[in-house]
Amino acid sequence: MAARLCVKIKPEDNVAIAIRDLEPGTEVLDGVVTVEKVPQAHKIALTDIPKGADVVRYGVVLGHTLEDIAKGRWINEHMIDLPVAPPLDQMEYGTNIVPMEDLPDPTVTTWDGFRNPNGGFGGTRNILAIQTTVQCVEGVVNVALQRIKQQLLPKYPHVNDVVAINHAYGCGAAINAREAYIPQRILRNLVHHPNFGGQVMCVGLGCEKFTTDMLLDPEDNTPENVVILQKEKGFEAMISAIMETAEKKLQILDQRRREPLPLSDLFVAFECGGSDAFSGVSANPSAGYASDMIVKGGGTTCFSEVTEVREAVYLIAQRCVSAEVRDKLAHEMSWYDHYLSEGGADVSANPSPGNKAGGLSNIVEKSMGSIAKSGTAPIVDVLSPGETPDRSKPGLIYAATPASDIVCSPCQLASGCGVLVFMTGRGTPYGLAATPVMKVCSRNEMKEQWPDIIDVNAGPVAVGEATIDEIGHEIFDKIIAIASGKDKPFTERYGLYNQIAIFNPAPIT
Secondary structure, eight states: OGGGGEEOOSTTOSEEEESSOBOTTOEEETTEEOSSOBOTTOEEESSOBOTTOEEEETTEEEEEBSSOBOTTOEEOGGGBOOOOOOOOTTOOOSSSOOOGGGSOOOSOSEEEEBOOTTSOOOBSSOEEEEEESSGGGHHHHHHHHHHIIIIIGGGOTTOOEEEEEOOSOSSSBOTTSTTTHHHHHHHHHHHTOGGGTTOOOEEEOSSOSSOHHHHSOTTTOSTTTEEEGGGSSSHHHHHHHHHHHHHHHHHHHTTOOOEEEEGGGOEEEEEEOSOOTTTTTTHHHHHHHHHHHHHHTTOEEEEOOGGGTGGGHHHHHTTBSSHHHHHHHHHHHHHHHHHHHHTTOOGGGOSOHHHHHTTOOSHHHHHHHHGGGGTTSOEEEEEOTTOOOOTTSOSEEEEOOOSOHHHHHHHHHHHTOSEEEEEESSOOOOOOSSSOEEEEESSHHHHHHOTTTOSEEOHHHHTTSSOHHHHHHHHHHHHHHHHTTSOOOHHHHHTOOOOOOOOOOSOBO
C-alpha cells in the first residue's frame, strides 16, 4: 500500500514523486514519512539533503539544494538551482546503441494507407490542401472552404477532408533575412505532405513578399494550380475561381484508395505538451516503447523540442549512430542556444507555470521526462525545423524544433508525419486538420477529467497497475488503427483543429 504512494525511478534517486496529494504524517516508503502536505506529482525528499547537495531523479542531478531539506519534506521549484547546461563539444556518440534485434517486435508489419506517386511516405488521410502564400487571403479562403465542404466534398466520398494551410507568414516579414529560409522551408514542405496525394492548390493575393514562385516548385506554379485574388473581379469571382480549381483536384483525389503498405511507409511523430512529473514515468516511456516497435518494423519516427532535450543532449548523442549525426545534433543545439541568447533568454524560460504546478521543478527534470518518448532505438539522423527525412535512413530521428506545442507540431507536419502522438499530463486539446493527432495522458485523473479527449491513458503505469510495454502495445495498436483509417482520435472526431503557427526566427518588418 505504501509503495503505491510515490514513484522512484532509479535506485540512486534521493527523491520520489507523490502518486496523489499526501497529507503530513503519511509513510510513503519504509522510514520515509511526509512532514508537510505534498501535492500530487511533486517531489518528496527520501533522505536528509543538506544545502548545496545534489537532488537526483532519473539517476541524474536536477540541481543543487538552496537550503537544508529534511527527509519527508516537499521539494519545490524554489528549493533547487539550475545547473550549467551540458557542453556540446566532444559529446560521446555511439556508446548506447541498442541492437535492432533487442527492440520490441511490432504486432503487425503492415497498415492500410495511400500510396504516393513520388515515392514518399504513405498517406494516412486523403486530403485536399489549399496552400496560401500570405495571411491576407485567409478570410476569403475560409469562406470558400466552407462552401467546398458543403457543396463539393459530398460528391467525392473517397476524399476525407479539405483543409486550408493558413498561417501568419508571407508579408510584413524580412523575406531575405538570414533565417528566413526556416519558415519558407516549412511552408514549401507542407505543400508536399503525404496526406495531400501530390495535388497542389494555392491561393495568393498578388502583392505579397512570399510569392507563389517562392512557395511552389516551378512545375507546380501554373494557372491550373494557382488562384491570385487580385486578378479576380470581386468576392464572388474569387470564391468561384477557388471552387473551380478545388473541384478539379477533388476529382483526382477521389480516385485514391487505401492499400496494404509496409511499416517502412509510415512516419509517426511524437510530441509532449502540458507535461507533468508523471510524463517521464508513464506516458512518454510508453510512447517510446511504441516508437521502438515502429522502428523495429522498419518505420520512421521522430521526437523533437530543442529546449526540452538540451539538458539531456549528451544522452541523445550517446545514441547517435555516427559522428556525423552527433555533429548535426550539436549544431542544432548550438544554433538554438544562440537564438535564445539573441532574444535575451535561455532554457530557464521553460518549464511553463502548468509544468511547475505538475511537479516539474526545472528544465533538467522536464528534459529527462521529455526524452523518454524517444524510446531506446538508435538515432539515425537529425533534422532542422521542417526538414524532410531521408527515406534511405529509416528509424528514429531527432527533429529539432521549438518546444512550443503550437510551433513544434507544424514543423513535424512539414517533415511529413502521418500520425502525431501527443503526450500530456496537464491536458491540452491541441489538434491539426492535416494529420490525425492522438492524445496519451500520464495519469488516471487526466483521463477521468477528459474522458472524451484523451485517447490512451498511461496512468495505470504510474500507479503500478500496468507496465510500460502493455501501454506501449496499446499506443502502437492505436497508431496503426488511426493511420489505416479504421479509427479516429478524439481531436479528429470533434474537429479540434488549431491554426498552423510557423516558426519564424527572422525579423518582422
